[in-house]
Amino acid sequence: MKLQKRLARLQEVMSFSANHNSFPKPIPVQRDRMDEIDQLGSSFNWMIQQLEDSRKREYEEELLRHRLIANLSHDLRTPLTILRGHVTRLNKESISLEGQNSLTEMNHTITRVGDLMDDLLSYTLLTSGKHPFHPTSTDIGRLVRASIAAWYPAFEEKEIQLDVDLPTEETFYWEADPKWMTRVLDNLFQNILRHAAEGKYANIVVDVEKEQIIVADRGPGMDNSSYERGAGIGLSTSNYMLKKMKLKADFTSNENGTRVAIGRA
16 A cells, blocks of 8 residues: 555646646655656656756856847947948948949848848847737738738839739638737738749738638748848747747748649648
């Protein structure tokens, strides 16, 4: 009976850990006895201690990484601002066409680095819980329509043809954070402008029947170097947001363009 009680207590502690996804408290062990059951309990306690230490180190390393990224993003803004000031000053000087092209490329590179820093900082804040998540029943048709209206001047400036299919009377709802969904769409539209503008085409569809948002372009595809250099952090941020909202994005990409379908996970 005593052996049965001891084994039942050990089983209860282990079951609590499995069911509640947390670390249980160490079980009492009689050092003066140390039979097979006490040895098993001692090993179990040692394992719990190791896991707790590992989680603590991971938490401390995560805090350090977030602090480092935040400080780095802040510290790099000053030299970037100085560089942009020098580029602006040189643009006023009389230089050759080749020099002017170099200055234009430098200005674009400075902007690209600044955008990457913003994406990295946003992802860091997001994964550390600094961006609040407030899911609510969201009219997806209305949200997509508002996002397209906000981005239309940018597409028009790049001479990108917009092919939009938004049902006027029908819609569907997702339990999502409207700000997060807008951020996801912003990232997709921004990637078209940055990496697929040469295709001069964007197709945006709200499929009510399948409850999907579809965004497609005719750019060079995600395997080209431009996407590899610049879109990774933004896509990671979008995927993290979608996963939290129990949604997913399916990507189809080749040399003829990229298609993204957002739907329920």
